Structure formats: C-alpha cells, structure tokens
Amino acid sequence: MAKRKKGLENSLTQWAYQNKKAGSKMTDIMKSLEEVQKLLGEKKKEK
Numbered sequence: 001m002a003k004r005k006k007g008l009e010n011s012l013t014q015w016a017y018q019n020k021k022a023g024s025k026m027t028d029i030m031k032s033l034e035e036v037q038k039l040l041g042e043k044k045k046e047k
Contacts, residue, residue: 012036 016029 008040 012033016033019029019032020026
C-alpha cells in the first residue's frame with residue numbers, strides 16, 4: 001500500500017509542476033489537489 005501511495009504522490013507532484021510551469025497559479029493547483037484528496041477519501045470510505 002505504501003508503494004501505491006508514493007506513486008500517487010509522485011504523479012500529483014508531477015502534475016502540479018507541469019501546471020505551474022504552464023502558468024497556473026499555485027492556489028488553483030492546491031485547490032485541485034484538495035479536491036483529489038477529498039475524492040480519494042470518499043472512495044476509501046465506500047469500500
């Protein structure tokens with residue numbers, strides 16, 4: 001499970017970096033990351 005979590009963190013970090021590089025604001029990126037974390041939390045609760 002730790003491996004999956006690390007892979008997800010790496011993917012999100014790369015995604016955030018690419019968006020930042022493309023000119024997105026960091027606040028928008030953080031809001032998006034929060035939304036992803038909420039969705040992941042909801043999926044986890046459903047199981």
